[in-house]
Amino acid sequence: DTGVSQDPRHKITKRGQNVTFRCDPISEHNRLYWYRQTLGQGPEFLTYFQNEAQLEKSRLLSDRFSAERPKGSFSTLEIQRTEQGDSAMYLCASSPGVGGDRLKGTEAFFGQGTRLTVV
Amino acid sequence: GESVGLHLPTLSVQEGDNSIINCAYSNSASDYFIWYKQESGKGPQFIIDIRSNMDKRQGQRVTVLLNKTVKHLSLQIAATQPGDSAVYFCAENSGPGGTSYGKLTFGQGTILTVHP
Numbered sequence: 001d002t003g004v005s006q007d008p009r010h011k012i013t014k015r016g017q018n019v020t021f022r023c024d025p026i027s028e029h030n031r032l033y034w035y036r037q038t039l040g041q042g043p044e045f046l047t048y049f050q051n052e053a054q055l056e057k058s059r060l061l062s063d064r065f066s067a068e069r070p071k072g073s074f075s076t077l078e079i080q081r082t083e084q085g086d087s088a089m090y091l092c093a094s095s096p097g098v099g100g101d102r103l104k105g106t107e108a109f110f111g112q113g114t115r116l117t118v119v
Numbered sequence: 120g121e122s123v124g125l126h127l128p129t130l131s132v133q134e135g136d137n138s139i140i141n142c143a144y145s146n147s148a149s150d151y152f153i154w155y156k157q158e159s160g161k162g163p164q165f166i167i168d169i170r171s172n173m174d175k176r177q178g179q180r181v182t183v184l185l186n187k188t189v190k191h192l193s194l195q196i197a198a199t200q201p202g203d204s205a206v207y208f209c210a211e212n213s214g215p216g217g218t219s220y221g222k223l224t225f226g227q228g229t230i231l232t233v234h235p
Contacts, residue, residue, distance in 0.1 A: 004162075033222065040127060042208045042225025043163065056222065091162050108153070108223060110162035 004111035006092050012117045013082055020078045021114045025094030032075050033108060034067055035091040036060065043091050043110075049075060082118045089113040127206065129230040138196040138233075142209030142226045147190060151212035153223065154183060154194045156205045163208060166194070196231075204233045 005024040013019050025032045030051050035043035046065070048056045051072035061067075064082075069075040079086055093108040132138050144152070150171040155163035169176045169183045169192075176183050182195040192209050210223040 042210070042228055043223075045222050045224070048222055107165055107168060109165060112162045
């Protein structure tokens with residue numbers, strides 16, 4: 001499978017617990033993004049990595065959220081002290097970045113997402 | 120501003136008809152737009168993209184039209200099939216100065232239902 005891979009696909013956790021999600025981008029894509037999607041809405045941007053550097057964070061990303069991409073390949077998103085309002089689909093996307101065919105370099109490809117339910 | 124909505128617009132068509140899905144975007148500085156298809160329980164799937172220096176781009180059975188004057192984007196699907204049934208989102212690049220491609224602001228989705 002050469003697409004964006006996310007693990008786990010589903011996670012049910014009790015309020016107050018910590019959870020961690022993993023994203024494996026398309027090989028050699030140097031840009032990686034995290035989005036959150038709630039029912040009936042489009043995905044909302046959370047954060048963005050260029051290689052291992054986290055270059056942008058949304059105001060949606062409270063201090064309970066932390067994302068890493070230590071070697072510029074896979075990324076993890078951790079939520080500490082989960083709240084019921086954190087229940088959502090967490091989507092990861094990757095893109096090759098600018099270069100070559102500029103239009104193609106900007107395509108963002110999404111994974112299947114991790115569905116988080118906080119009870 | 121961002122487009123949000125709890126009640127998504129719906130479009131119902133018969134198999135074989137052409138479908139047109141519309142989207143209004145908010146940022147006049149956006150220079151890159153994408154249409155995504157999202158099936159239930161899955162992540163968004165790339166359909167077609169267009170840059171702001173173009174007003175039309177065609178793919179296989181799909182055409183995207185961009186009207187920058189009124190900040191309007193449309194997706195045309197020819198000979199719609201039941202497998203096209205999904206939620207369709209438009210998205211605009213919202214990164215500053217073109218340095219954050221992939222940071223997208225999504226519009227309100229449209230539910231497309233294709234009846235056999």
